[in-house]
Structure formats: C-alpha cells, structure tokens
Amino acid sequence: MEHSQPTVEAVLWDFGGVFTSSPFEAFNHFEEEHGLPKDFIRTVNSTNPDSNAWAKLEANAVSREEFDGLFEDESRAMGHAVRGRDVLTLLSGKLRPRMVRVLATCKEHFKVGCITNNIKPDNPEQNTPATRQFTETGPIMEMFDVIIESSIEGVRKPSPKIYEIACKRLGVAADRCVFLDDLGINLKPARAMGMTTIKVVDPDDAIRELEEATGLKFD
Numbered sequence: 001m002e003h004s005q006p007t008v009e010a011v012l013w014d015f016g017g018v019f020t021s022s023p024f025e026a027f028n029h030f031e032e033e034h035g036l037p038k039d040f041i042r043t044v045n046s047t048n049p050d051s052n053a054w055a056k057l058e059a060n061a062v063s064r065e066e067f068d069g070l071f072e073d074e075s076r077a078m079g080h081a082v083r084g085r086d087v088l089t090l091l092s093g094k095l096r097p098r099m100v101r102v103l104a105t106c107k108e109h110f111k112v113g114c115i116t117n118n119i120k121p122d123n124p125e126q127n128t129p130a131t132r133q134f135t136e137t138g139p140i141m142e143m144f145d146v147i148i149e150s151s152i153e154g155v156r157k158p159s160p161k162i163y164e165i166a167c168k169r170l171g172v173a174a175d176r177c178v179f180l181d182d183l184g185i186n187l188k189p190a191r192a193m194g195m196t197t198i199k200v201v202d203p204d205d206a207i208r209e210l211e212e213a214t215g216l217k218f219d
Helices: 023-033 040-046 053-058 064-077 084-088 097-109 135-141 160-170 184-192 203-214
Strands: 010-013 111-116 146-149 177-181 196-199
Touching: 010 160, 023 040, 023 084, 040 064, 053 064, 064 084, 097 111, 097 203, 111 160, 146 160, 160 177, 160 184, 177 184, 177 203, 184 196, 196 203
Parallel strands: 010 111, 010 177, 111 146, 177 196
Antiparallel strands: none
C-alpha cells in the first residue's frame, strides 16, 4: 500500500483480476496449448497501449469484429498470428467470493465504485450496468454506487480522466479514496491524484492492506 490518507470516504475497485482471477492465467494456458511464447498476448496488448486494437476495443472505438482482425494483424507482426476473437473467450476468470464479501462490508461504511476497462456485450439488450461486465456477476455490479466503464465513457485506464469521472460522480476528493487494481500501470495515475492504492496480486494480501487503509476488519 502506498500514500497514506487521513479519512477514507470511498473505495474504488477494478473488476477483472480483483473480483475474479486474472485473465493472464487463461492467456498463459492458451499460449502453452498453442505453442506461443509465455506472456505473448500481454506483450501484444502492451505494445502501443494507447492506440492498439485492445485500447480501441475498450474505448468502444472498434467493434468486436474489427478487433478480431486488428489483433490478428498486430500479433502476426510480432511473430505469431492470434485471432482477436480467441482472446476474448479468455477474459472471464473465476470469482473470488471473499473479495465480494469485502465489498459488501465496505459498502456499509463507504461509498463504493467500480472503474473497469471493458467491452460492450454482443447482445445490445445486455447493455445495463448489471450485465455489461459478465452476466454471472451481475449481482456484484449492482452493489456499486457508480460503475465507470471504458466502453461507455470512451476513455480507459490509465487515463487520469476516468478516475476524475469516478470521483465527480461519487462526490469525493481523490485523496479520500482507496483504489484497488491488479495492474501497476493503472494505479500510478490514481496515486498521483492522491488516492491510496493497493495492487491486487495475492487477494489475501490486498485485503490486509485494505484493512490498514480503512480501519475495518474483514472475515
């Protein structure tokens, strides 16, 4: 945990990699099955991160169909052609029930919000806060006071703007927020704004840091 703060008014959460296991595990399994270098998909996603196929998809600048071909072109240029549609099937991780219970406890004491880089669902009828992320996690999404989605806002982490949107809609100052994310690149701008940041690698470690930040005790 970095950057202490006197009073917490809101706890902000990433979704994938925090409430669910990281999709990176699924990426690595796919790579192993298909004879690709380890972390190849992450490397494609982190090359030209502000303008690549992944960034465009999460900002809703391209469709899933367009992403399919764009990602294939980018991955081919890096030595191994991978269809974008194959990558999309790897995104939903395993739910972490304890983290959901922690969210419920935080909600009793603080405002809670979700800041997520995501993509719109295939079915337009599912375009509601409860179902945009993953259908089976809809009840979790309904727990948040606000949900800030890259696919809706047209801006994605780590742009400072998306954190500013969250603070404005919750009516809190950045230095009164705690933010949890599994990617350091997404925590850096939040920390620069004054938020207390927690990197979620081991969920139990992250929960202990959240206890320190909030003064709460979690089961």
